[in-house]
Amino acid sequence: MADRRNLDVYQDGYWWSKDGVRLHYRDYGHANAANGRPPILCFAGLTRNARDYANVAERLSGDWRVIAVDFRGRGESGYAADPMSYVPLTYLQDVEALLEHLAIERFVAFGTSLGGIVTMLLASAERQRIAGVLLNDVGPELDPAGLARIRGYVGKAAWHPTWMHAARALAEANADVHPRFDIEDWLAMAKRLFRLNSAGRIVLDYDMKIAEPFRVPGNEAGPDMWRTLDALAGRPVLLVRGETSDILSARTADAMILRLGQRAELVTVPDCGHAPTLDEPEVSAAIDRLLDKISAEPVAA
Template structure:
């Protein structure tokens, strides 16, 4: 596994937030990997290791996830606050232009970053997310976020994930589920294994409008125009529907890759995903 440096930045409201930094060619725009709602920097560990050396890679953890501080006010667990947090990271690191790889929520943040300042996006990957989010998928997310289950062993955790998410990754073996568990969970108090995020991130979903932006997001997507753009979609995704993905792919310069027998979300470890990301990076100038 390629070495990385654990680093930190400070949010506008004083939280100490964590990111992994993988060293690489400083003459190229860095790659910034933005994780999904309940996820952390470990989601990108294999991809970042693969890109490191040729590219500097930053893997930030949003407030309330991984090694980042938990928020004092749970209602700050929402996209516009995450946007401000990421912009504080960019300012600290002196990053003016970058490649964004955004999974789910991270893809929403990529579009928000683009509409705020399109020139800073050198290229982007939107992983199983688009400017329209399926209502059924959002309802499923509301059903599981903040459910604080914990487990005695990693095998118990892996079996529980297999039971709850087997339809998302139907071809996985138990070794895959163990690896997945160690990405999204951590050893907590009392020696129990638990999900590696603040359960209070669920609270904004209880508000009438939920935690997703209630605006027309197509202008945000179109802010990514005229630059290399890859859209990844799991074939059975309940978040990015086929007709939305097709509409995205109709924009000039967009490559759409649908990964068979995968739901929400592709892990970015798939051979097809890796090849597509490498094709995208070859187009970065």
């Protein structure tokens, strides 16, 4: 789906990081801010941006306020002067500044890949404010094979003359991740991952320097992520995993559910790698179940 600049769908918002980077978010369903439901904060993966959550946010915005965040160096957020600030603990500080900026006391967090790491760190730092969580294809242990694959492409500039060229390049590189995608699906993904620059080229929509800290082993997550996961025990949690994911193993996913307890649910998306789009029918139904649990218990324990 093309990127829509329609203020009936969302409003653009901005805030400032502690080190002076102007950051951006999309605010869907702002009118729902007064309905008593906690807003849903959405965090995308390493090379992705707020557009990844457009379909989910539009579907939910009739009843929920959904805030899709561009991490620093992505989308419409500013680029950092220091590339070594492109690490999860800095993203955590940026999100905490957003919570303060919007005076949000309680929230739901959806996090894909890197966004899920930030979500787990948030849960550890702000446990009493977390109403529920969706973790998309990420956990406290990351498969080395998947990390090696990501390190192999992140930070490598690419451009295409047309959107269709970009879509076909994505299809060729990621056919094993989404084998059921047709060209329209790849075109929609291209319009989330790339942007049109001033020279008329289709280019990746992130600062290539995000690769610098990521190439240093250990910078992809925080210390002792199992302890951060424990902060979610007893909360409503939805864990989504791609069946062929090379980032979140089935063993780790099962261990997470066992550790989180009875209020956690695991949904595995068949014929899908890293990471599910969250538009899949089984995931949409699970998201609705998660939000029903949160609505039934509006005050965090």
